Amino acid sequence: MKPIRPFLLAALLSASLQAQEAAPAPQELMQRLFDPKANEEQLMEAVKKAGMAGIPRQQLIEAKLVWGLRNQDSAWLTKILPELEVLAANFDRSQSAGLKSADEIRSFIAYTKALQAQDKNDEAGFKSQILEAIWLNPGQAQIFTQIIEKKRMEAKMANLKVDLALVxxxxxxxxxxxxxxxxxxxxxxxxxxxxxxxxxxxxxxxxxxxxxxxxxxxxxxxxxxxxxxxxxxxxxxxxxxxxxxxxxxxxxxxxxxxxxxxxxxxxxxxxxxxxxxxxxxxxxxxxxxxxxxxxxxxxxxxx
The missing domain is CATH 3.40.30.10 (Glutaredoxin)
Structure with missing residues (x-):
């Protein structure tokens, strides 16, 4: 049996090359921006220092996106949604820290909106947005479908009870x-x-x-x-x-x-x-x- 990976971890692989692809920027600052162990406070401190050092705003937004995906923090993703929409509208591949296209950004926007719909128990909205995410970024379809599988699992578990008396x-x-x-x-x-x-x-x-x-x-x-x-x-x-x-x-x-x-x-x-x-x-x-x-x-x- 293969272990289940944390949700959306694979989505972060494309951003794992940020240090190499962002040669003009100080490597140490980039590593702090994309540090998988950073908490929110550490991330924002890294964003502040990187911005002062002249690292492109696009890469700062990408770092925030990766952090939110890695931590499965729907509140955080919702908070930065306006920044993601600006990023998608003005995406410059040459300034990217690892993401490849505006549609890739839009797929994560759709994913965030799917999470919002899920929180509101909006089944139709959830389906619409998660399918949009898959359409925009089919290469990450397996990642996006994990949330569907998770949603279905939760529905099943809600109707189950474990036998606590089993010897x-x-x-x-x-x-x-x-x-x-x-x-x-x-x-x-x-x-x-x-x-x-x-x-x-x-x-x-x-x-x-x-x-x-x-x-x-x-x-x-x-x-x-x-x-x-x-x-x-x-x-x-x-x-x-x-x-x-x-x-x-x-x-x-x-x-x-x-x-x-x-x-x-x-x-x-x-x-x-x-x-x-x-x-x-x-x-x-x-x-x-x-x-x-x-x-x-x-x-x-x-x-």
Missing amino acids: ITTHDGEATTLGDQLSDKKALLVDFWASWCGPCMQLMPELKKKAAELSKHGIVVAGMNKDDKDAQAVTAKIHDEQSIEFPWLIEPAERPFTKLLEIESIPRMVLIAPNGQVLFNGHPQDPALWVALQKVNPDIKAP
């Missing part, structure tokens, strides 16, 4: 249930992983951080192993190697959760309410996870 086992062979693990807490966040899944193992440190932080807000984090062979031994081994201090579970061989939740790839995280309702089902690095967590407890802050 499963822990890493040390004890019988338990998700209900037992949830107890009287506000929600349960289950991370589905396997030892053969490279990205799963790479994200173990982040999983441990989530477990420690979210426990302060009444949310239980649990790992759910999906290894097909020697699951008990593998789960126990990883538990000890990673010094896990939170629930470490094994999915039954019949894969009841995998089937119910349509888990076709891992890593995958599922946020479950005390009544079994699915509040989130997606990649651990999808920003929508933190939106769902903040609905459970507004005090939770995204990293």
Whole structure:
């Protein structure tokens, strides 16, 4: 199973060449503009310094666009929508940091409008704008259709309930249930992983951080192993190697959760309410996870 990439990450590949293609501009400033780890404050500081250094305004707007796409921040994309429209109307390929055409900009404008329509539960508007995005930028069709797949998944999950009484086992062979693990807490966040899944193992440190932080807000984090062979031994081994201090579970061989939740790839995280309702089902690095967590407890802050 291939891991799900964070949404729209591939859309940023064309902008990854900004440093090389923007030779006239100081390379360090360009790297700060397109730093994937930058928060909003750091981005705006980089934009300010780059503008003072004479980097073209077009590249500054492109940096804002890439940041909004990378962070899946619909509010941010809506905020810069007027700038994107100006950019599309005056696009100069020679001044670009990585984007290739005005239609590529317009496709992201349409995508932003699709997000706006989605927030308003405007089904017709969403379909119209997302299809416009695909039409304008067919090379990124797979990226734009991800939001369609995500929307459909959310609709399915809204009508599902996880069986919290189903008997499963822990890493040390004890019988338990998700209900037992949830107890009287506000929600349960289950991370589905396997030892053969490279990205799963790479994200173990982040999983441990989530477990420690979210426990302060009444949310239980649990790992759910999906290894097909020697699951008990593998789960126990990883538990000890990673010094896990939170629930470490094994999915039954019949894969009841995998089937119910349509888990076709891992890593995958599922946020479950005390009544079994699915509040989130997606990649651990999808920003929508933190939106769902903040609905459970507004005090939770995204990293």
